[in-house]
Amino acid sequence: MSDRPALPCKTEDEAADAPDAAARLRFLGMPAAHAGHAPDAASVQTIETHMSWVFLVGDCALKLKKAVRYPFLDFSTLAAREFNCRGRRQVLGASSGALPRDS
Helix, strand or coil: CCCCCCCCCCCHHHHHHHHHHHHHHHHHCCHHHHCCCCCCCCCCEEEECCCEEEEEECCEEEEEECCCEECCEECCCHHHHHHHHHHHHHHHHHHCCCCCCCC
16 A cells, blocks of 8 residues: 555546636636626635635635545536535535535
8 A cells, every 4th residue: 555645536527628627727817707706806816725726816715626536535527516516505504604606
């Protein structure tokens, strides 16, 4: 057994989505993309994690889940990512005043 951390598996969804994902990341990295919820934002801070990209704009945050699969997590399909977002929304909505937006 290796001591190296598990690497994400490239899925068919992820491989097919790569060009579109790059375009989405470029778009979401622009302040103009967030004019509807952060109209005065001058910059976007992008944070990449093992499973998401997080875009911080003013006092708002937008999370975009990656199409990845780990031994402990499977976001390899759009359906799996949507299921996770909806479940998270139910949990957070019950305990906070502000609900995360669907993405």
